[in-house]
Amino acid sequence: MNCLQAEQHFSAHLEDEIDYRTLRSFEAHIEACGECQRDYVLFAQTITEVEALPQVAPSPHFMATLHQRLAEEPRITVPFWKRLVYGFTLPRWAYGALLLVFATTTTYVVYQGALFERNPGRAIPTVEQPRQLPAERATPARSETRTRGPAVPPGFAGTSISSQPMQHYVLKQVSYTNVPTQGGL
Amino acid sequence: MPELDDELMERFQKGDESAFTLLVRRHQQPLINFIARFIGDRDSAEDLAQETFIRIFQAAPRYKPGHAQFNTWMYHIASNLCKNELRDRGRRGRHWVDNTVSEGEPGDAAADAENRIASAPADVSYQPDVVLERKELHNALRKAIAELPEKYREPLVLRDIQGLSYEEISEVLEIRPGTTKSRINRARLMLKDKLKPFMERL
Ligand SMILES: [Zn+2]
Numbered sequence: 121m122n123c124l125q126a127e128q129h130f131s132a133h134l135e136d137e138i139d140y141r142t143l144r145s146f147e148a149h150i151e152a153c154g155e156c157q158r159d160y161v162l163f164a165q166t167i168t169e170v171e172a173l174p175q176v177a178p179s180p181h182f183m184a185t186l187h188q189r190l191a192e193e194p195r196i197t198v199p200f201w202k203r204l205v206y207g208f209t210l211p212r213w214a215y216g217a218l219l220l221v222f223a224t225t226t227t228y229v230v231y232q233g234a235l236f237e238r239n240p241g242r243a244i245p246t247v248e249q250p251r252q253l254p255a256e257r258a259t260p261a262r263s264e265t266r267t268r269g270p271a272v273p274p275g276f277a278g279t280s281i282s283s284q285p286m287q288h289y290v291l292k293q294v295s296y297t298n299v300p301t302q303g304g305l
Numbered sequence: 306m307p308e309l310d311d312e313l314m315e316r317f318q319k320g321d322e323s324a325f326t327l328l329v330r331r332h333q334q335p336l337i338n339f340i341a342r343f344i345g346d347r348d349s350a351e352d353l354a355q356e357t358f359i360r361i362f363q364a365a366p367r368y369k370p371g372h373a374q375f376n377t378w379m380y381h382i383a384s385n386l387c388k389n390e391l392r393d394r395g396r397r398g399r400h401w402v403d404n405t406v407s408e409g410e411p412g413d414a415a416a417d418a419e420n421r422i423a424s425a426p427a428d429v430s431y432q433p434d435v436v437l438e439r440k441e442l443h444n445a446l447r448k449a450i451a452e453l454p455e456k457y458r459e460p461l462v463l464r465d466i467q468g469l470s471y472e473e474i475s476e477v478l479e480i481r482p483g484t485t486k487s488r489i490n491r492a493r494l495m496l497k498d499k500l501k502p503f504m505e506r507l
């Protein structure tokens with residue numbers, strides 16, 4: 121490697137981006153050549169000085185002038201529906217969480233619906249045959265209260281409301297899905 | 306954690322202008338510094354930086370987040386504006402005048418820093434000769450950078466003053482990374498030769 125070739129690798133050597141073979145011949149030349157040694161040191165000092173140059177900062181009225189100039193520019197037009205959607209901005213994880221809750225609820229409802237369509241009598245207790253614990257049978261007052269529950273709409277005879285909230289919910293689901301077949305549509 | 310440039314651009318694309326203001330606040334200083342060092346003119350640097358932000362404002366609807374880095378896109382626009390300005394100056398026959406140091410002017414970090422050095426109180430480390438020599442060196446350095454041919458000056462400023470990576474500079478200038486590296490090395494060698502008399506005195 122000669123002096124001209126050596127100086128082509130100053131930056132690469134300084135920034136540790138030199139391949140091993142070139143590194144060996146470069147360092148061999150630098151060790152032997154006093155002029156390249158001095159030049160290499162000056163080269164590194166020059167970069168340090170350039171990096172240390174004071175920064176040119178914006179003047180205090182830069183922002184105000186820019187805003188004035190921008191006032192004449194046409195604005196970005198966003199369609200109304202996009203504004204509606206974007207106006208309601210949540211972090212990405214929140215959209216994910218909402219989607220998960222929606223998917224879980226939908227799956228649950230569909231699953232329950234399918235279950236009762238296959239076996240309609242399974243979890244639908246009637247007034248005539250209420251599911252009662254032995255202890256409850258002994259207390260007629262409580263049983264009476266239960267039959268006084270929400271009124272059953274006409275056309276829903278044979279089904280009734282249980283005292284247990286979950287069964288009540290399921291009952292409503294099944295009853296309403298049965299309407300079309302009962303109505304002969 | 307501060308929002309990424311792309312996130313701010315997305316917000317701006319949805320009509321939120323405060324996101325654009327944030328982008329300007331974030332990039333105004335480095336952009337003005339780049340332009341000032343590239344064209345060697347502080348006043349025009351402000352004007353060209355504003356023009357760059359206006360171009361960004363106009364082109365924002367077409368910007369694709371994640372496609373290119375906002376930073377390199379901004380420097381690319383500024384670089385083209387600077388080259389046009391230099392071409393116009395060449396046609397008008399205007400000579401280069403280094404006015405990147407306007408002493409005493411508020412808001413000029415370069416001048417402020419130089420003035421701070423010049424008005425430093427007398428202490429053990431304060432040596433007028435050294436301060437003067439450093440000031441001379443800075444002036445010589447600015448002049449030497451401005452005298453570099455454009456195709457060497459620009460990558461040098463982007464690398465050693467703005468701190469961009471070789472890949473980013475290649476994107477800004479639309480040249481191959483190998484070309485970027487060799488131009489920067491060449492620019493540094495030219496600067497070293499120009500500054501030799503100053504550096505050897507220090
Ligand atoms: Zn040599």
